[in-house]
Amino acid sequence: MSYFGESFLVILTFLCVFVTRSAYGLPKVRPIDDVQPRQTLAVHNKIRAEVGVAPLVWNKTVAAYAQNYANKQAKAGVCQYSQMRHSGGPYGENIAAGWVQPKDQMSGPIATKFWYTEKPNYDHATNKCKDTCGHYTQIVANQSFSLGCGSFRCHDNELIYIVCDYYPMPVGDADTRPY
Ligand SMILES: *[C@@H]1O[C@H](CO)[C@@H](O)[C@H](O)[C@H]1NC(C)=O
Numbered sequence: 001m002s003y004f005g006e007s008f009l010v011i012l013t014f015l016c017v018f019v020t021r022s023a024y025g026l027p028k029v030r031p032i033d034d035v036q037p038r039q040t041l042a043v044h045n046k047i048r049a050e051v052g053v054a055p056l057v058w059n060k061t062v063a064a065y066a067q068n069y070a071n072k073q074a075k076a077g078v079c080q081y082s083q084m085r086h087s088g089g090p091y092g093e094n095i096a097a098g099w100v101q102p103k104d105q106m107s108g109p110i111a112t113k114f115w116y117t118e119k120p121n122y123d124h125a126t127n128k129c130k131d132t133c134g135h136y137t138q139i140v141a142n143q144s145f146s147l148g149c150g151s152f153r154c155h156d157n158e159l160i161y162i163v164c165d166y167y168p169m170p171v172g173d174a175d176t177r178p179y
Pocket residue numbers: 057058059060061062145146167
């Protein structure tokens with residue numbers, strides 16, 4: 001085959017991949033592969049250790065609750081940031097969403113690092129936030145002993161939602177510090 005013929009074949013292959021991707025999106029991924037329980041737990045516990053708070057353990061009951069809520073959201077077609085609501089259940093809860101492309105921008109550990117960026121907003125002396133810090137204070141709340149997370153994907157598997165629930169729910173009032 002001539003050199004020219006080969007490059008033509010390559011271009012055709014690229015076109016097919018592109019067309020297939022836009023028609024069917026990315027392949028399906030199991031929620032657990034987006035949640036990554038072990039790493040998600042490790043990131044939480046590193047952040048807790050920084051402020052001397054005891055580590056969390058993974059809670060299967062709580063994880064099943066989070067995944068069940070994620071499944072409901074997926075079924076309801078909740079696919080925009082603005083549509084996302086808390087589950088309103090008996091747990092503390094953090095939610096995040098991010099795109100898969102152009103590189104992997106969301107997973108359990110990535111969501112946890114994202115919530116952690118609120119740390120400078122929390123003032124321990126006054127127990128107050130400037131801006132948002134509720135996701136961070138949930139991570140470090142010493143009233144919570146365990147967590148479980150779930151996930152779902154939207155937009156042809158390209159947008160990932162992560163839902164983490166915490167048991168027991170932290171007190172989170174003006175008089176109660178997370179640690
Ligand atoms: C997990 O959560 C349930 C409440 O949903 C609680 O009863 C149980 O004690 C928790 N387990 C751990 C290991 O924290």
